[in-house]
Amino acid sequence: MNENTTGSVGRWVSTVHRYGYMHLSKIFDEYGLGQGQVKFLMVLFHLDQQTQDQMANTLSIDKTTTARAVRKLEVEGYVTRKPHASDRRSHLVCLTDKAKKMEPLIRSILDEWTAALTVDFTDEEREMTIRLLKRMATNAIKAIREKEEVRDD
Secondary structure, three states: OOHHHHOOHHHHHHHHHHHHHHHHHHHHHOOOOOHHHHHHHHHHHHOOOEEHHHHHHHHOOOHHHHHHHHHHHHHOOOEEEEEOOOOOOOEEEEEOHHHHHHHHHHHHHHHHHHHHHOOOOOHHHHHHHHHHHHHHHHHHHHHHHHHHHHHHO
């Protein structure tokens, strides 16, 4: 193995993401869900009836990707859209009964994957890993936004 890549955070995060995507995609495909849609359902499980903009901001995902994911969830019967009471330009994305019934299964599948990833971790290591990954995600978002601001100037 190349010494230059063994200490690369990006390499290891990429490996975990790639294998997670392959594993979870196979499981969720059975339910008409792509792994990309699951994260939007998780946001709605936390707080139902959000605008697409709110969901995009929560996940730090662009509006086009959010619209595409919500559209697929709507086609598959997991969400509906209804007009926003105070903002006529917006619609609220709402969970259907089908989605609500799937919540325990989806959470269980994601919990099982987390358990597989952290099988030999102590509780302290598991908590530290989550904290460090959150910090890395925040740093990644910040770095990209700063570069975009410089480009826009």
